[in-house]
Amino acid sequence: MHEIDVSQPHAARVYDYLLGGKANYAVDRALAERFLRDWPELADLARANRAWMIRVVRTLASQGIDRFLDIGSGLPTADNVHQVAQRIAREARVLYVDNDPVVLTHGRSLLAADERAEYVEAPAQDAATILDRADAFLDRDRPVVVLMSAVLHYMPEPPADIVAPYVRWMPPGSHLAISHVALEGHDPELLARIREEYPQQHVRPREEIEAAFAGLEMLEPGLVDAQRWRTGEDAPVGPQPLLAGVARKLATRRAP
Ligand SMILES: C[S@@+](CC[C@H](N)C(=O)[O-])C[C@H]1O[C@@H](n2cnc3c(N)ncnc32)[C@H](O)[C@@H]1O
Numbered sequence: 001m002h003e004i005d006v007s008q009p010h011a012a013r014v015y016d017y018l019l020g021g022k023a024n025y026a027v028d029r030a031l032a033e034r035f036l037r038d039w040p041e042l043a044d045l046a047r048a049n050r051a052w053m054i055r056v057v058r059t060l061a062s063q064g065i066d067r068f069l070d071i072g073s074g075l076p077t078a079d080n081v082h083q084v085a086q087r088i089a090r091e092a093r094v095l096y097v098d099n100d101p102v103v104l105t106h107g108r109s110l111l112a113a114d115e116r117a118e119y120v121e122a123p124a125q126d127a128a129t130i131l132d133r134a135d136a137f138l139d140r141d142r143p144v145v146v147l148m149s150a151v152l153h154y155m156p157e158p159p160a161d162i163v164a165p166y167v168r169w170m171p172p173g174s175h176l177a178i179s180h181v182a183l184e185g186h187d188p189e190l191l192a193r194i195r196e197e198y199p200q201q202h203v204r205p206r207e208e209i210e211a212a213f214a215g216l217e218m219l220e221p222g223l224v225d226a227q228r229w230r231t232g233e234d235a236p237v238g239p240q241p242l243l244a245g246v247a248r249k250l251a252t253r254r255a256p
Pocket of ligand 1: 010011012013015049050053071072073074075097098099100103122123124125148149150151154155
């Protein structure tokens with residue numbers, strides 16, 4: 001396990017601060033505040049993302065899916081995936097994955113009393129390690145939801161390359177859920193500033209996010225602003241879209 005480095009800001013703790021959490025350090029708060037000065041809508045975006053993720057878990061748990069692989073899970077917060085899912089399906093199992101050791105420490109203490117949820121510390125790029133653990137903890141013969149909520153934009157690799165081994169592994173009837181900060185709706189000046197000052201954020205065009213769902217059947221309403229995903233047409237949409245979508249793996253994959 002890696003040491004906790006509090007001299008560098010980390011995405012999980014910056015996001016925790018944006019959501020009003022307490023599991024963050026001065027260095028994370030400083031970066032979050034700098035972000036907020038440049039991009040005041042960011043806290044709304046974080047909340048909209050979290051609300052989308054909870055809607056996805058509720059929707060799919062209500063359809064009988066009770067296995068979740070939450071990659072880039074973030075720090076435990078008010079409504080965690082296993083809590084939301086287990087309210088609907090008591091036996092729901094969740095494997096959480098994050099590459100931040102702080103997430104693992106907080107996560108393990110939250111989950112001490114729950115045998116149906118577990119944390120793994122690994123980068124999403126290390127699919128072999130993650131899927132090995134998933135094989136042991138989630139049943140291979142049941143549909144799984146692979147959640148990649150607001151995590152792919154921290155990785156330089158194309159989203160389609162990151163998700164490919166997970167999609168191959170998913171049993172038929174499984175779902176892939178992705179939210180990702182997108183170019184759509186960004187004012188070009190802000191975009192240039194984000195690219196220059198926050199190179200660790202990979203704000204991508206729609207097509208690159210869409211490519212991650214190749215061969216899967218996209219659920220309604222498609223890849224849309226997270227605030228528009230099953231909230232009705234009148235839902236407010238902030239000026240900085242976060243694209244979000246969920247797709248199902250059929251028994252026979254469609255040609256991409
Ligand atoms: C913005 S938070 C999202 C948390 C949660 N998924 C949600 O949507 O509320 C991004 C999370 O991704 C994690 N992360 C970033 N890069 C990662 C990587 N390469 N592998 C695994 N986790 C990563 C960060 O540590 C952080 O916890």
